[in-house]
Amino acid sequence: MERVSGCVLVVLAFFTRLAYSEDYFRMGTNTNTAEAVQFLREYDREASGMCYRVTMSQWKFVTNITEYNRRRMLEELALSSKFERLSWRKAAAYDSTRLPDPQNRRQLVKIVQSSRAALPDEKFSEIQQLITEMKEIYNSAKICPYGQKPYDPHVPRPPTYPDYQQMQSYQPTMQSYQHYQANQDNPELANYCDMQLDPEISRILAHSRIESELLYVWKSFRDKTGPKLKNRFMRYVQLANQAAVATGYRDAGDQMRAAYEDSSFRASVEEIYNQVVPLYKQLFTYVRRKLVQRYGETSVRSDGPIPAHLLGNMWAQNWKSIMDLVMPFPQSSNIDVTAEMLRQGFTPLRMFQMAEEFYTSMGLKPVPPEFWRGSMLVRPAQRSVQCTASAWDFCNRIDYRIKQCTEVTMQDLISTHHEMAHVQYYLQYADQPQMFRDGANPAFHEAVANAVTLSVYNLPHLQRVGLYQNKSHDPYEVSMNFLMTMALEKVAYLPFAFMVDQWRWSVFEDGVQNMNTRWWQMKLRYQGVVPPISRSEADFDPGSKYHIISDQEYIKYFLATILEFQIFEQLCIASGHTGHLHECDVYRSRDAGRVLSDMMQPGSSKPASEIIRAMTKGKTNRISPESLVKYFRPLELWLRVQNRDEPLIGWSSNYHDVALFAPQRGASGNTYISLSLLSTTVLHHLL
Template sequence: MMERATAVVLLLVFLCHCMGATIERDASSLEEKAREYLVYRNAQEKQLAQDSNLASWNYESNLTDSNREAMMKEQEKAAEKSRELWREFVAEKWPEKWRSLQDPDLRRQFNFVSKQGASALTPEKLTEYEGIVTDMTTTYGTAKVHHCVELDGEEVCELSLDPELSQLLEREKDYDTLTKLWVAWRNATGKVVRQQYLRYVELTNEVAKLNDFEDGGEMWRETYESEDFAADVAALWEDLRPLYLQLHAYARRKLREQYGEDKISKKGPIPAHLTGNMWAQSWTGIESLLTPYPNKPSIDVTDAMKKQGYTPLKMFQLSNDFFKGLNLTEMSPSFWENTIMERPKNTELVCHASAWDMASHRDFRIKMCTDVNMGDLITIHHEMGHIEYYEQYRHQPLLYQTGANPGFHEAVGDSLALSVMTPKHLKKVGLLHKVDNDAHADINFLMKIALSKVVFLPFGYLIDMYRWDIFSGKITSDNLNCEWWNKRFEFQGIKPPVKRSEEDFDAGAKYHVVASVPYIRYFVSYVVQFQFHKAMCEKSKQYARGNHKQALHNCDNDQSADAGNALASMLKMGASKPWPEALEKFTGNKTINVDVLRE
């Protein structure tokens, strides 16, 4: 009896061992097939990106009918190929199999390809969807305002946003003239595309539902890999709101002194057209009015740049030198060959500054209508930060060739620009002759940072709050423009200079709205860039908490290979790990918080 029992036990052990071995072989076989599929999928996606990106570049840098037609054809080809890839994905039963993969890296890549995206639409609707976005972007890129003014010694009457209107909003002080320009830009952009935008919302929501999201807002938020991203950013804003309110009250008083109490009340909102910026997202255009100690030397180096004969090329070269000094990758020969630095004569293009990854070896480019001023010098560092990210993660599989989250991508160049804009760095590169090291000079510099960074925060937050509410149906066509201004009032304390109506669509006067670019990335960036900056300053030994001489706002990481290497180690990860892991690797902290910004 004992022998029989022993035999049964041995048989069971043998069967379990065999079954376990079979399961292991099956799992191993599945993992191998998964790796093979991802090699294939990455290659297919890379070819799609190359063809599509080149066609988009050609059109956005030269807005002709032939380039538009070529781009639309390429988009149709890409959509059909995406549908083919999705059919293969489903036919091979990957939607059911990938979650059982043991390798977390394989699961992560499969998660990235487990949604079909916009190609889930019918071919007819996808063509309509892409055509609407192209039309709205073209309207924005070609918009002109008729107003005769002398700029750079010449009379100009048909004004583009960049550089003419942007320059004019900063230098013009007449209330009524500013009102005219502000209204005219919105008439030429948002008002024109209002009906198209409503249809775009319908199609975006259809894409979302076809990909198992409630609406377009949930689809956009998914990339942040958070259980409740809306609550996360709301908490960040609440922490920052008191700081903004103090700055708002100060600016309102200064503007009231300039324009009078009949134009600006003691406790009400600020008229949006008086802030030196088309969208009131930055107040650096009225810095001369808001500087606390105006008798101190200005730290705006625009005049010095012009006196020293700076050109857009020289500005790009200066930025490249800064990256090289950090032991980061300098711009490639193809970058200098293909980048558009100035608006070409007699050519319509989308002038909004942008960085491009052409998905072809090291073909990275910037498209920008550069004006010789300090603001554009900072923008160049921002855009070159995108290029640096592309360079660092280009060894990753294509599915990982993006930022740890979209806000990280925006933060890289801006965190470096926090060094570039310091008075001691500007002196080092010969754009400032003297740096005052006293409390008044420090306060002026901190105000300059606040007018750019703190002022932006509510704007960066509300644009997607607004669009999420449109996608969810909380905002409808009946109150589309009214709710835009309700949010501008609630978060920014801003009002329009004239009465607006539901015939207008003032949100559509902003590029990212009509180009279907999610905007909350910039809010995230404007917080996390200070965490990046602090981490680099600690590596360069330029920062010591409590030591005024090594305060964070005075830190210049120029020529610090240690700081650059620390940044590069995070950038190389791309999207291969969740963003909290990337942030911890660089800063030692897994969470985005406002403490460093307030410091």
């Protein structure tokens, strides 16, 4: 799920640092406060106009992919980049400490600290070009089909997925695989080697249970991305650090963390992670046992980490696709109302109307007429479009849209409510200055949207709106199946979302040596995941994750997942809900709507700590995992029973696990590295 807001698009409000900024930066020398206030007024008007132009050009491109629209979009982005640099230079000239109005000070500091405009012109252009090139390499990555001799046009192509029984006849031979490796760049193979990450590769990883096929696509996609991206990424790290230092930060990771206005941010996030580890390890242990039953101990060691290609996702970040292997009660149903929606004649338009009514039932705002006129709610028939669901703010306080190739499925019904939550956020903070039209911190937008969908995707709500009427199964079994589905999506995701930026920050701090080794060391330590085959520094596996090479921070997704349950619980308390948290439905609760509105209206004009304190009525001003743990407590109790005979809750690592990514090459230095990684990893999980 995505949201597209003006502040993000023109890179005007990406980072802030207010809690300890004034002694951290060299302020400008211009003390003319009247001139500074006038600059902010002009900036607000001009930034809104620039944002509208950029957003409109991007909208036209993604909803009608043509070379002309692409050129127009790039032209607008180039103008936006120039505007950003000019605005930064003007703002940096003022001494923000002299401004009497704290909101004006906040805006000015956000502009000064928001970008990489402190770089010289040629380096500023270079880092933007590097990011563009890395994204293009990533998006163009394609692999050959599994089990087909790609050089033989007479061999029939594999059948359409997910008919995997037929795929059994397409086992690859070593000869065909070696020929593919030797000829994969042959232009004659272009018509055959056209499988992209989305949807073909992702579909295979989600649905195939043929281990050799999973390994093939897992490795092939990394072969097509990492080696081509590594050198560009290393130069990007160098430039990003130079920009951060010139702006007053220690390094680029320090600049990324500044948005959270917390001087002890890293310790705070580590503390949150440690509180969810026990739940994750219970889930991990149960899932591992099911994978051992499916693939055998030759593939998955019964007390060890899990090979990354077996978890249904390219990065092992979301395990919901292996639900068929781990469902607690297979004889009971899993919640899926797609068939009932089709029976009732749902259409994409009705789904969006239903989502809007969810919010208006809570006393929130209806979407304006421009939304219905401008949005792309279904895939157009006659043009190429980009279908990733996203919500758009056109920065003029009138025009808000959603882009989604909606189909009548339960998954798209949930997505519709999610994207409408982003639009509701836009509507709520529309009266704020342009710099403040964003979430209280980078985690808030996704957290709010996901918190609302927790109320939509549950049994009581689906029964309430007439979409779930199956009463033939044991409610407890249905509930456990539902919670397992949610845990595979939410709980399994937390260690990955936590470790991505731990790795990135370490690269910014310590340099680009041994990047791949450190990546897998962290995946083993935090996720309990190892590569299925040996990896080296030539592979650069972090390059297989789009957010890394596209310069998008990731810790916000970890915090958003924690925060969504915290917000959800507060909405449930306001609505008067009693009982299990996962059964709460805030539909039609005006009191819950007021809590939500009060959170959204300030935008980023206030620190997140103030928003959380108001939301919790003074109980805390920090993001807390207590609500997430409470939500999954029934499942955790069930998992503890299932795991009672397991000798180890979690995983232990041995030399062979570590040697997969830090292999001994005969030199004593390399042997020492491997043993050091082994000792720290094992120690972490056995204590």
